[in-house]
Amino acid sequence: MMTTMAGPGGDTRPATGEDDRLLARVAGGDRAALTALYERHHRPLFGYLATLLGDRSAAEEALQDTMLAVWNGAGRFEGRSRVSTWLFGIARRQALTRLRRRRPEAVDDGWLAAVADPRPGPEEQAVAHLEGERVAAAVARLSPVHREVLVLAFWQGLTQPELVEVLGVPVGTVKSRLSNARKALLRIMAEVG
């Protein structure tokens, strides 16, 4: 049985000042700092990776490689973004490396844009009243690119500029990807009934 978070995102984000200090220590070769950084971030990172990859073991491997990349790359962090955003950027690259090897279904945003009518239809009105579990099941059936943007936005609570940074796409693409994720979700739920 799953639990539904009352406030998505916010409570999974540790304070940033401590992260900066820990990362500086990691850059200096401090293993205890890496351990502390792992403890603070492994849950959100693992949740993101597992949701994106759809597979626990692949997510664990990606998380391992993410932490090793953090160890190797900590000295290159310039503090222009939050540490957590930077971590998600690294984790994303690790996940994409794996997705490339077993390329996920190609997502045609243009096609998805045409799937749902912008006016709320009966199924759209129905979705508003659905319970979290049913929506979660539908989210699990979305394409990785759509699962990803939803998890980052709603579970991690990344702001729009942070989504732009982590996903590496223009702000218009972030907006359209969110919108298309919603439409794809509605379609899946309509199909499932």
Place this chain on the structure above:
Amino acid sequence: MDAEHVEELLPGHAAGTLTRGEDEHVAAHLTGCGRCRAQAAQWRAIAAGTAALATAVGDPSQDLLARVLARLPAADADRAGAVTCSLPTAQAARTRPSGPPAASARARPTVGPVPVPVPVRPGRPRSVTPAGSASPRGLWQLVVRQVPLVGSGLWLAAPLVLAAGTGTALAAILSGEPGASALAALVLSLCAPAVAAVGVALVYGPETDPGLELALSTPTPPRLVLLARLALVVGYDLGLALLANALVAAVDPTLSFWPLVSLWLGPMAVLSAGSLLLSLVAGPTAAIAVALTVWSIQLLAFGPARDAGVVRALADIWELALTGPGAGLAAAGLAAAALWLAPRREPA
């Protein structure tokens, strides 16, 4: 979308990531708009469902941290050594799915097939520093590896269009009719800029080009990837146009090579740079549409309205902006703006 509605803010509203001002604006709008209220409720359900899914994933294995730490000595050795270059490979980025994921109605993260186990190499996260690809060899590799990533249609369309144009030009010259040279020059000056502008518009398109998005997700700076692709496509189109130009100049003794080049080089540079900028701002389709619209202005001079004042004025503007020294400046400015807009990424 109706500007009065707040649809674009609704995801942030549900996630609680809007500024206070935005939140208040949304809340005020929702009180009077049933459509947005219904969508806001959807987003809240999606937010809850997404969080439920990610939460249900649970924790990774307890020994995962130990496995990371066990790999650190090797990683530490890497740190002192040379950084390897792992530019995006065409094969990796072009790999297509082997099949749809095994859809699961269960809210567990087992929505895909079990992947092929990934061999874990001790302490070798694939990383590259910008310096790694800034060497001449690294840059060359980067450019070469973009070749298969650029759509094959682009590689075929450019020579086909230019071959058709060159064929038309040569046929006109060989016919020996009066004005044939002028017609040949015109055909060439029409084809070359259009081919380049359309090609460049397709250089950047994460929505239609999964290969590029993957390439941009590598540690290679996105601007460098964009520049490499730009150099490749522009170089290709430029080379083809010069070849066509040489052929036409060789066959027609009244046409000289460089004066002929000057007819299309300026428009090609400005239209390509403008097309790149627009493709970043508004997408490839809009970029191609605008570039071809601007390009077609010169055709008006041959139409029935060629003596109309507005057509003449447009032709003058075309001359001023797209040919001569002004064209170089305009192209450089547009290209610089495009590169400035290219997605940025924190190096890691």
